Amino acid sequence: MKFRQYIGLVCLGAISCSKPVDANLGKTVEAIQITTTQKEFIAGETITLQFDGEKENQLLLIQNGWGTIAIPADSTQTSLTFSLPATVAQKSGWVQWKLIGNETITATGDFFIRPSTTLAMSMETYLGPTSIFADKKDQAMIVSLPQDKFGNPMPDSTQITLTEKFKSDQKSTTTLVQDMISFAYVGNKASVGELFIGSRLENQISKEFTVSVLPTKAADFAINFERQHSYADGNQIVSFTSSTIRDQNNNIVADGTLVNFVVEDASGNSLQTYGTTLNGVATGKMLHPEVVTEWKVKAHINGLSQSNSLKLNFDAAVMDYLVDSSKDGRIISVGPILSYMGQWVPDGMGIQLEMQDSDGKSVLTLSSTTRKGKGTFELPEGINANTHKGFVIVAGIKKSVNHKTE
Numbered sequence: 001m002k003f004r005q006y007i008g009l010v011c012l013g014a015i016s017c018s019k020p021v022d023a024n025l026g027k028t029v030e031a032i033q034i035t036t037t038q039k040e041f042i043a044g045e046t047i048t049l050q051f052d053g054e055k056e057n058q059l060l061l062i063q064n065g066w067g068t069i070a071i072p073a074d075s076t077q078t079s080l081t082f083s084l085p086a087t088v089a090q091k092s093g094w095v096q097w098k099l100i101g102n103e104t105i106t107a108t109g110d111f112f113i114r115p116s117t118t119l120a121m122s123m124e125t126y127l128g129p130t131s132i133f134a135d136k137k138d139q140a141m142i143v144s145l146p147q148d149k150f151g152n153p154m155p156d157s158t159q160i161t162l163t164e165k166f167k168s169d170q171k172s173t174t175t176l177v178q179d180m181i182s183f184a185y186v187g188n189k190a191s192v193g194e195l196f197i198g199s200r201l202e203n204q205i206s207k208e209f210t211v212s213v214l215p216t217k218a219a220d221f222a223i224n225f226e227r228q229h230s231y232a233d234g235n236q237i238v239s240f241t242s243s244t245i246r247d248q249n250n251n252i253v254a255d256g257t258l259v260n261f262v263v264e265d266a267s268g269n270s271l272q273t274y275g276t277t278l279n280g281v282a283t284g285k286m287l288h289p290e291v292v293t294e295w296k297v298k299a300h301i302n303g304l305s306q307s308n309s310l311k312l313n314f315d316a317a318v319m320d321y322l323v324d325s326s327k328d329g330r331i332i333s334v335g336p337i338l339s340y341m342g343q344w345v346p347d348g349m350g351i352q353l354e355m356q357d358s359d360g361k362s363v364l365t366l367s368s369t370t371r372k373g374k375g376t377f378e379l380p381e382g383i384n385a386n387t388h389k390g391f392v393i394v395a396g397i398k399k400s401v402n403h404k405t406e
Contacts, residue, residue: 257301293314
């Protein structure tokens, strides 16, 4: 029992004798007083703190936004003074200090450094997006970070002048700094153009920014057509032209807007041609068909707007033509093929030939084009107009091949 009590006393003594290395450092002794009464400074000023104690073994611990540093007492002064290095004196914000002597905190305090009254030459400013739509709703945001010459942010409620110029209208507004930045929304335009914007604080200015105000969703539009004649000659061109396409605020749509012209013929086939806008007008072109048909034409801008519908009728360009074959039936001659004016049809008109056996099964299909109003087919061995049925189609007109008989 006594042995246990002895062990307990030894342990208690060991605990009472042991203490952290910084125990004295954490103890505050108000033995030294600061004699500097100034509590606020301007960034960049010489900042010196003076105390009423002896300077032997004294160290000033400084903590600010950069971190914590230890400063020795000034060696050139007989009194206890500490001069803050420039890196500390130029940083705005709260500064906490502790005076330490012989590993003991002898005094504590703080002071505040305000931003310098000398501003940086240029203002750090950001803007985005750089393009918006002219729908009276879309906006861009401009953000400014005013700073003094040491890079310190300006205090809250500092007034920033924002200047906007849109066409002939120029205006200036004021925004306030809050939490180091000032920001404003710009835009809300109904017409297209370039919006120029910049910010400034006294002699500190930003660069000039540009926001492009673009047309918004295109409204419905009209189309018309132009052609030289109404014959299905497969040679002339039909031009489809849109009206001036505008958005819902009457702005002309951007150059290069793609317009799709869709053509449906009497057989239900769908054809397409495209045009891009220039000054709001788009044009698409398409060759005349080679057969009598009716076209229904409509244009649209994908997912945005559409046009009225047009109807175009095409008349027969060819009324009749001759088809003949050689004695051996292997040379099929077509023509002369005359147009609606009684002249040769244009070179390049399509000619199709189909050969069938006695059971009506197609055994050969050939294509050619006219030259000087005529066309010729040479059949391979084993197939001829004397033993097979032949049919020629030109401009939608189908005729049988006449074969020679002895």
